[in-house]
Each structure stands twice: as C-alpha cells, then as structure tokens.
Amino acid sequence: MGIHASPTCTLAFGDNGGAVGYLIGEENQGLVYMFAMMNEARLAVGLQGVAVSERAYQQAVAFAKERIQGAIPGKNGVAIIHHPDVRRMLMQMRALTEGARAMAYSALAHEDRAHKLEDQEQSRYHQRRVDLLTPLVKGWCTEISLEVASLGIQVHGGMGYVEETGAAQHLRDARILPIYEGTNGIQAMDLVGRKIARDQGLGAMELIKDLHPVLRESGDAGLTVIAESLSASLADLKESVEVLLSSAADENWAAPGAVAHNMLMLMGTCVAGAMLAKSAVAASKLQKADSGNPLFNSSKLTTANFFAEHVLPRTASYLAAVKAGSDSVMALDIDAF
Ligand SMILES: Cc1cc2nc3c(=O)[nH]c(=O)nc-3n(C[C@H](O)[C@H](O)[C@H](O)COP(=O)(O)OP(=O)(O)OC[C@H]3O[C@@H](n4cnc5c(N)ncnc54)[C@H](O)[C@@H]3O)c2cc1C
Numbered sequence: 001m002g003i004h005a006s007p008t009c010t011l012a013f014g015d016n017g018g019a020v021g022y023l024i025g026e027e028n029q030g031l032v033y034m035f036a037m038m039n040e041a042r043l044a045v046g047l048q049g050v051a052v053s054e055r056a057y058q059q060a061v062a063f064a065k066e067r068i069q070g071a072i073p074g075k076n077g078v079a080i081i082h083h084p085d086v087r088r089m090l091m092q093m094r095a096l097t098e099g100a101r102a103m104a105y106s107a108l109a110h111e112d113r114a115h116k117l118e119d120q121e122q123s124r125y126h127q128r129r130v131d132l133l134t135p136l137v138k139g140w141c142t143e144i145s146l147e148v149a150s151l152g153i154q155v156h157g158g159m160g161y162v163e164e165t166g167a168a169q170h171l172r173d174a175r176i177l178p179i180y181e182g183t184n185g186i187q188a189m190d191l192v193g194r195k196i197a198r199d200q201g202l203g204a205m206e207l208i209k210d211l212h213p214v215l216r217e218s219g220d221a222g223l224t225v226i227a228e229s230l231s232a233s234l235a236d237l238k239e240s241v242e243v244l245l246s247s248a249a250d251e252n253w254a255a256p257g258a259v260a261h262n263m264l265m266l267m268g269t270c271v272a273g274a275m276l277a278k279s280a281v282a283a284s285k286l287q288k289a290d291s292g293n294p295l296f297n298s299s300k301l302t303t304a305n306f307f308a309e310h311v312l313p314r315t316a317s318y319l320a321a322v323k324a325g326s327d328s329v330m331a332l333d334i335d336a337f
Contacts, residue, residue: 001172001175001176002172003172003173003176004169004172038181038182039130039134041181042134042135042137042138042181042182042187043104043107043108043111043134043137043138044181045138045142045177045180045181046100046104046107046137046138046139046140046141046142047104047137047141048142048145048177049100049141049142049143049144049145049174049177050097050100050101050104050141050145052145052148052149052170052173052174052177053093053096053097053100053141053144053145053148053149053174054097054101055170056093056145056148056149056151056152056167056170056171056174057090057093057094057097057148057152059152059165059166059167059170060089060090060093060151060152060155060156060167061081061090063155063156063159063165063167064079064080064081064086064090064155065079065081066079067079067080067156067157067159068080069157070083080155086155088310089151089154089155090155091303091306091310092147092148092151092306092310092311093148093151093152093155094303094306095276095303095304095306095307095310095311096144096147096148096272096307096311097144097148098276098279098300098303098307099144099269099272099273099275099276099307099311100140100141100144100145100272102272102275102276102278102279103133103136103137103140103141103268103271103272103275104137104141106133106271106275107129107130107133107134107136107137110126110127110129110130110133111126111130113126114126114127114129114130125206128199128202128203128206129203129206129207131194131195131203132191132195132196132203132204132207133271135187135188135190135191135195135264136191136264136267136268136271138181138182138184138187139178139184139187139188139191139264139265139268140264140265140267140268140269140271140272141268142174142177142178142184143178143184143265143268144268145174145177146171146174146175146177146178148174149167149170149171149173149174150171152167152170152171153167153168153170153171155167184261184264185260185261187264188260188261188263188264189256189257189260191260191263191264191267192244192248192256192257192259192260192263192264193256196241196244196245196263197244197245197248197256200245201241201242201244201245204237204241204267205238205241207271208234208237208238208241211230211234211270211271211274212231212234214230214274214277214278214281215227215230215231215277215281220281220284222284222301223277223280223281223284225305225308225309226276226277226280226304226305226308227277229273229308229309229312229313230270230273230274230277230308230312232312232313232315232316233269233270233273233312233313233315234270234274236266236270236315236316236318236319237266237267237270237315239319239323240263240266240267240318240319240322240323243259243322243323244256244259244263244322247259247325252325252326254326254329254330255325255326257326258325258326258329258330259321259322259324259325259326262318262321262322263318263322265314265318266315266318266319266322269311269312269314269315269318270312270315272307272311273307273308273311273312276303276304276307276308277304277308279300279304280300280301280304280305282300283296283297283298283300283301283304284297284301287301
C-alpha cells in the first residue's frame, strides 16, 4: 500500500567493513530507555489516527453536501446528506473521531501532570493513568481511524474508490497506523499483561472509579440517555477486568492473548464514551448559562448522545468475546488452516 511521498527509508549498518556501536547509558538497560521514546511515539501515532479521521470526516461532509442523488419525501434530486443512511455514516465518523480526540488529549494532560506535579503520590497516580491510556490511544484511536476512513470512502460511493477524490488516500494513510510503533496486537497484550494484570487491576479499577461520577455528579436530567448507556458500559468494563484477572491466574496461557484485542476495544470505547459524556456535561452547563457558541454546544451534546446510543452498546459484544476466552480461537488444528 505504502505511505506515498513519505520520506521512510531503510538504513543498513555494517555492509562495507563493519560498524562501530557506542554504549549510551547503562548496559542492558536499552529496552527500558527505548520505551521512553516508544511511549511518546505510541501517543503520537494515536494522534495521527485522530488527524486522519478528522480529515476523512471533513472531506466526506463536503462531498455529501455537494453530491445530488435520490429523493426524500416531497423533494427529488437532493444532496445525499439528506439520506438517513448517509447521516448515520457521518455521525459515526464524527462521534468516533471526537471520542478519539478527547481520549488522546486526556492522556496527554495526565502526562503533563505526571511530569510537573511535585506531590509524588499525585504524580504516580497520573503516571499510572498515562501508562494505562497509552496502548488505548495507540490501539483504539488507530483502529477507529480505519473504520472512519473506510466510511469516508463509502460516503463517496464509487467516486471514493478511485484516486481523484482523495478519499482512498485517507484509508491508505490510516492502514499503517495499527502496524507501526508496535502493532495493535502488541498494544493489546501490553494492556492486558503489563497494564491490567501486573498490578492486579489497580490502575484499571481506579479508572473505572474515576469515570463513574462523570455523569452522576452532574445531576443533569437532559443527559439521562448518556448516563444510562455509560453506566452499562462501565459495568461491562468492570466485568471484563474481573474475567481477565481470573483467566490470567489460571493455567491457560492462551487466554489473555486471545481476548486482548476485544479487551482493548472494550476499554477504548468506554473511555472515549466517558470523555464525550464529560464534554456533554460541560456543553450542557454552557448551554444553560447561555454562554459559548450555541451551535458548538448543541452539536457536542448531539454527538455525545449518538455515541451513547450507537457506539457504546458495542461494549456488550466485546465483553461476550472476552468471556468466551480462547477455546474457539485456538481449537482449529494448524493443519486445518
Ligand atoms: C511505513 C512504515 C514505516 C516504519 N517506520 C519505522 C521506523 O521509522 N523505525 C522502525 O524501527 N520501524 C519502522 N517500521 C517497522 C514497524 O514498526 C514494524 O513493521 C512493526 O513493528 C511490526 O513488526 P514486523 O513488521 O516485524 O511484524 P511482525 O512482528 O512479524 O508481526 C506480524 C504479525 O504478527 C503479530 N505478532 C508478532 N509477534 C507477536 C507476539 N509475540 N504475539 C502476538 N502477536 C504477534 C503482529 O501483531 C502482527 O499482526 C515501519 C514500518 C512501516 C510499514
């Protein structure tokens, strides 16, 4: 596929008479040092996922407002943005992108606090959260960028499949994101192994506890749909962490790896939903105070509502897959593939 016009290159050392290596830092600490760079890179790739998604969305919206095709009751020859299925795709693109952006920014804000706060306990709390969110930002934001860029092509119909519209480029650009800086499979295993199981779920349960009051404390009756949906998804997340911890304790070595992807998608969906719920609380407050940009506030509420109704319910199916474990994943004999 290729990132066209990217300055990616391969360097080969030592082909012509050897190469000299210099030890930087302490011996045998290379992997640890590498992760300082690697974790930043993972967050940056997650942000690339947000950026490609946003570009694909903007382009799809522009096309949907221009392309005349089909009819709606009382009117022939309308722009395709009037059709409910096109609206569904645009809302899906918009909601996933806004959720991903909110999650990425939240992780980066925790990182700033981890670095700058002088109180050691506070700083460690924020570092735990960055550690937990890093594979989610890398994994979830890039997985959804594929969905968003693919929907962008779909909104363009046949024109999306040819090069001239540029819609295909977004999918091509997005396709590398789940691969480099550690494949998303590796991110998922980092999440279940190092970030959840290693501290016996401490960081994960802390996250769930922090996300719960997002809506409960707001007391905003207009946000009931979001509150109920988020609460169901957080219950799914809690159950999945418990299932994971009990499966990590048993003898089945394949179980964590077999459920890791679904665990990452469950947690990512939940965190993004909670971040959008937080945005909805803020937008609702501004709306009630007649403050800020009214269109921005109402759009934020609508998008958060859409996410709660159409995206958050995915956590139930991710949970079902986590609970199913590794049996059918590993059952097929290798010769049968
Ligand atoms: C456009 C582009 C730019 C790149 N830029 C750079 C760069 O600048 N610097 C750099 O160092 N690298 C770069 N890479 C390399 C990139 O980071 C690797 O391709 C990537 O980490 C995957 O490694 P791999 O290709 O060896 O795949 P493999 O490790 O062979 O993985 C193949 C598949 O097996 C899975 N897999 C592998 N091991 C395991 C395991 N233990 N458990 C479960 N699943 C596993 C993977 O998730 C994947 O699905 C770039 C790659 C591309 C395509």
